[in-house]
Amino acid sequence: MPLTTQRYGYKTWMPLPDLVTGSDGTAYATIQMSKWRIDNRVRVQFAGNATYGASTGEGAVTMKMREAVVYLEVKGSSVRDEHPYRMWMAVTDEVGNAVTGKLEVQVDDGSGTRILTNVSLDAKGKARIDVYPRKGSKYRAIFRTEGWIYQGTSPSRYVSVLPYTNPVALPAGAPKPSVHTRALTPARATVAGAFPQVLTIPDHIWNHMVGRSWRSGCPVGRADLRLVRVNYIGFDGFRYRGEMVVNKSVATRTANAFAAMHNSGIPIRLMVRVDWFGYSSTVRGADDYRSMAADNTSAFNCRDVVGKPGTRSPHSYGRSIDINPWENPYHSARGVVPNTWWVSRSHPQVAWRSSGHTVVKLLARYGIRWTYGLSDKHHFDA
Secondary structure (H helix, E strand, O other): OEEEEEEEEOOEEEEEEEEEOOOOOOOOOOOOOOOOHHHOEEEEEEOOOOOOOOEEEEEEOOOOOEOOEEEEEEOOOEEEOOOOEEEEEEEEOOOOOEOOEEEEEEEEOOOOEEEEEEEEEOOOOEEEEEEOOOOOEEEEEEEOOEOOEOOEEOOOEEEEEEOOOOOOOOOOOOOOOOOOOHHHOOOEOOOOOOOOEEEOOOHHHHHHHEOOOEOOOOOOOHHHEEEEEEEEEOOOOOEEEEEEEEEHHHHHHHHHHHHHHHHOOOEOOEOOOHHHHOEEOOOOEEOHHHHHHOOEOEOOOOOEEOOEEEEEOHHHHOOEEEOOOOOOOEEEOOEEEOOOOOOOOOEOOOEOOOOOOHHHHHHHOOOOEOOOHHHEOOEEEO
16 A cells, blocks of 8 residues: 655655555665754655545654764873963764764862853864863763764863963072062053053053052143053963053053063063052152062152152152162162172063163163163163
């Protein structure tokens, strides 16, 4: 007897080849299973004859689900900061057949797991991506249940992040800055190169300066000052986004000089505005003692000269810059600050003891002079 067969697909019934029953009243057909279970429904219709009436039968073909096996492969377990790190992924079923679809890539950098991206698998069930971790992170790939494949998750892979360049090698026994500023550490640089900027001072920054690095009666005001932002290389080898306030007349030269330091690989331990260190009644301005003890590079600070109360510092005009003060101490009227260990020591990158040092010569090209030489090693004037 002739039978009409149909299969459900694309939200409608579609015809399959007609069948004819054998002498025993049965008929057989082979169909391609769909990964979508809703499409694995079949309907058979008999139009009826003189002996039997019309009849319709419908049923779903039970599909055996398979397990997804997810692979996440990496080359090496570390990458330099700001450099790409390639990961390869593949998905098969438990017998090795390639699986297509999408993979969800997750990352945990210590602040919780989040979705990094979704990637499409090619016809061979493979994909690859480049990631740019900024700190040590764990990665994993997840194939979500789809059609005939159950969910599968790859093993986690941990990637550590190495410095952008080699950290500064300091002499054995060199003391660390006595003021620790982890909370003040600037954000990592996100743009290639030094990316120097000269900006008018925004309200929120000016409000933070008032009562600390600036007060009524200072020789320059907000209109005379500019905010300089520039990327710099830290002692740890990572790049950061630093900032300082300078007089507008020297702002461009200052920005270009520090850009040249970045491009020459000259490291700076810390570069944040001095007002972050609070007010000091000793210097009648932002606390330069704490700034020096933190090895902070800074410029404008309407204050007294360290060790000479009542004498206005040249920093009050925004044309003076202190660079790496911990390694380049100042011989004040009341003693050496911020430490004595570095007084008789030099370093090819971060501590200068002559006008022939790389840093002194580089700054001189931008009209920034090492004004007081060995008596105030970290002080420069633009």
